[in-house]
Amino acid sequence: MVRSSVETDSALEGAARILAGLLESRTGQALTEARAWRMETALRPVLRQHGLADIDALVSRLTRKGDAALEQAVVDALLNNESSFFRDFQIFDMIQRQVLPHIRTQRKDRVLRIWSAGCSTGQEAYSLAILLRNKWPEWAGWRIEILATDISAHAVDQARSGIFSQMDVQRGLAVGDLIKWFEPHGDNWQANSHLRRMIDFRQDNLFDPTAPAGTYDLILCRNVLLYFNRERRQAVLNLIARHSHEGSILLMGAGETLIGQGEEFVAHAEFRGGYVRQSPASAPPLGLARRAF
């Protein structure tokens, strides 16, 4: 029988610790106490799929022989993929009203590059695509690239499919946008091809990155750094700094702050909660391929 709490069972505490260690070494994410409590629920589908009786059996399988697919499934199941369309609506309102018009005046070459880092199941990237599509005439003649990356293979597959449940679309998506940009797909909804072809979804680890190339005008790394320790947070910020140019805008999650963390980004004077890239010293010129790091 699957035991019910990591607190009350010492064997499970040990197993939970090993799984938390696996998650942290692969992703940098520390398992919060709240998620440790939900570990069994989160892992239940993995246990079922692999015919394992409980978490002890899972850990024993993982430690006995290397099973990369099983490890990936465990990591995927333990990650917090919580997301929603237009999450923290004020931020998207600011992107629409201030950030995108600002970038439009800056980029004389009419290229807009956005990176959603830690995109989960894609709602953040689709929300950006919807903002742009809703103002399409203003972007006529622009080359728009949206890169969306996440370590979770499962989340990225779902994001790429553009398929969302009724419950997903009810979380943050206006009815007008649903009708305009999504099509019924069985009991679900699928982002239409106009949206889907705007976004390049890639599975990528922020600690072993291969997807980002060159620099981005707007980077969203929201509700991702939250679970990293200070050192890991700095490593991700260094990565983001290398893929930004002077004036690039970085947006974090509501309540997340960069105070006391690095000097490349400073709070933007006008974009509330936004940060702007300062020195171009370590940034490669626009459009250049990714440097080796």
Ligand SMILES: C[S@@+](CC[C@H](N)C(=O)[O-])C[C@H]1O[C@@H](n2cnc3c(N)ncnc32)[C@H](O)[C@@H]1O
């Ligand atoms: C809570 S979700 C946030 C999704 C979206 N940014 C939002 O705010 O709605 C955090 C995401 O970060 C991803 N993540 C965690 N560690 C990562 C890593 N090392 N590299 C890339 N993505 C990571 C998780 O898989 C998860 O999908």
